[in-house]
Amino acid sequence: MRLALLLLSLGAALRVAAQPLGLPPVPIPEDNPQTPEKIALGERLFNDVRFSSNGQVACANCHSPSSVFTDSPLKVSVGVDGLTGTRNAPTVVNAAYNLTQFWDGRSPTLEDQALHPFVNPVEMALPSHDPILEVIRADRDYVRDFRRVFGVRAEDIRIEHVTQAIAAFERTLIAGDSPFDRWYFGGDENAISEAAKRGFEVFLTDGRCVSCHTIEHDHALFTDHRFHNIGVGVNAMQDRIEELAKAFLVAKQRGVDVDVAVLSDADTSHLGRFAVTGDLSEIGAFKTPTLRNIAVTAPYMHDGSIATLREVVEHYNNGGVLPAGAPVNPFLSGGIRPLNLTEQQIDDLVAFMESLTSPEFQQLAQPERVSALGAGR
Numbered sequence: 001m002r003l004a005l006l007l008l009s010l011g012a013a014l015r016v017a018a019q020p021l022g023l024p025p026v027p028i029p030e031d032n033p034q035t036p037e038k039i040a041l042g043e044r045l046f047n048d049v050r051f052s053s054n055g056q057v058a059c060a061n062c063h064s065p066s067s068v069f070t071d072s073p074l075k076v077s078v079g080v081d082g083l084t085g086t087r088n089a090p091t092v093v094n095a096a097y098n099l100t101q102f103w104d105g106r107s108p109t110l111e112d113q114a115l116h117p118f119v120n121p122v123e124m125a126l127p128s129h130d131p132i133l134e135v136i137r138a139d140r141d142y143v144r145d146f147r148r149v150f151g152v153r154a155e156d157i158r159i160e161h162v163t164q165a166i167a168a169f170e171r172t173l174i175a176g177d178s179p180f181d182r183w184y185f186g187g188d189e190n191a192i193s194e195a196a197k198r199g200f201e202v203f204l205t206d207g208r209c210v211s212c213h214t215i216e217h218d219h220a221l222f223t224d225h226r227f228h229n230i231g232v233g234v235n236a237m238q239d240r241i242e243e244l245a246k247a248f249l250v251a252k253q254r255g256v257d258v259d260v261a262v263l264s265d266a267d268t269s270h271l272g273r274f275a276v277t278g279d280l281s282e283i284g285a286f287k288t289p290t291l292r293n294i295a296v297t298a299p300y301m302h303d304g305s306i307a308t309l310r311e312v313v314e315h316y317n318n319g320g321v322l323p324a325g326a327p328v329n330p331f332l333s334g335g336i337r338p339l340n341l342t343e344q345q346i347d348d349l350v351a352f353m354e355s356l357t358s359p360e361f362q363q364l365a366q367p368e369r370v371s372a373l374g375a376g377r
């Protein structure tokens, strides 16, 4: 394994493993089949800074291969001209498995998702998708590649071709085969430490984590693909929730762009899934994120407000709030209540989460975190 890591570049390492241990087959939409040429084109588009208002921001700025396709350690992302958004960039690694995209699930597919950052004023900030097509049509290599991949002439290249190629590339960013996978699915007793094994037990039982961060008999995505209010962000705006929710519904009726609104205003962002559905029961609810590679993608939560995995567990242990005893919001999901975990159980849960790092990203793990790995590593 170590030798393989040295030999393969990060991208190549990700690409060879079509279905690593612990993951199901990657779903590929019928109308956007994978081809090597399309994937290569998508990778180039993903890295092209010219598709932004100041010519400096590519998808890869916020989803960098060297940070597990996030912008860790930033709390919230930085787009053109240093503008900050309201949300933490999720990893694109394994996003191919998501049933919805974004923290609030407002986009149904990778193809659709890729339309948004180009024209979001705090991300790539283009006035429309037209400037992208102009750059592409004026670039001989792109024109040649789009003809090869999609059989189109320069004037027939559309933004849907661009997003299809990007999505095809993203579907190659798959990483499993963590020490946990080698233990749980692979039967290697030495793959993880005793602490991580105990932590997994807490994850399943006293911690009740698995009810949302789910595991199947032959794979684990660590998400139920659903939306829950676990008390992040919205706890701090209790008195204003109703007023904000009403104001947002009015703005929505008047045609406000939800994508723009949630990334440019922190309060609106904290409304979560409610901003998409208008359903009061979804105030402050966010998509359950995967826990794969969680030890190397700090900080945590939709707003990047929790710095360490230990604090995340303390948040849950307190019943959905940090610090303990602070008021919780009335829309908290049913499963979130004080857990009464011991210090040992908290440490063990952290050790378990540290065992979810794929080999491609193991070098990002901090020395003290390697404790999650079994002896001899």
Ligand code: HEC
Residues within 6 Å of the ligand: 046, 057, 058, 059, 060, 061, 062, 063, 077, 078, 079, 080, 085, 087, 088, 089, 090, 091, 092, 095, 098, 100, 101, 102, 103, 104, 110, 113, 114, 115, 117, 118, 122, 123, 124, 166, 262, 263
């Ligand atoms: C300025 C930083 C920035 C740029 C540039 C950017 N993203 Fe993102 N990305 C984010 C943030 C922040 C989110 C979460 C936003 C939300 O949930 O509302 C996100 C979410 C995503 C998701 C959803 C992942 C999930 O688990 O739900 C995907 C996929 C993604 N981005 C791909 C892309 C692609 C493709 C591009 C280029 C076309 C791109 N991003 C450009 C910051 C960025």
Ligand code: HEC
Residues within 6 Å of the ligand: 203, 207, 208, 209, 210, 211, 212, 213, 227, 228, 229, 230, 232, 285, 286, 287, 288, 289, 290, 291, 294, 299, 300, 301, 302, 303, 309, 312, 313, 316, 317, 333, 335, 336, 349
């Ligand atoms: C009721 C469903 C639910 C339960 C139970 C639950 N989680 Fe979560 N988890 C979520 C949701 C939803 C988020 C995102 C919340 C947000 O960003 O506001 C999240 C976020 C996280 C994150 C941060 C992920 C990231 O990418 O930033 C970690 C780590 C985490 N949970 C671990 C745990 C652990 C450990 C437990 C058990 C002690 C647990 N969760 C129990 C739903 C749940």
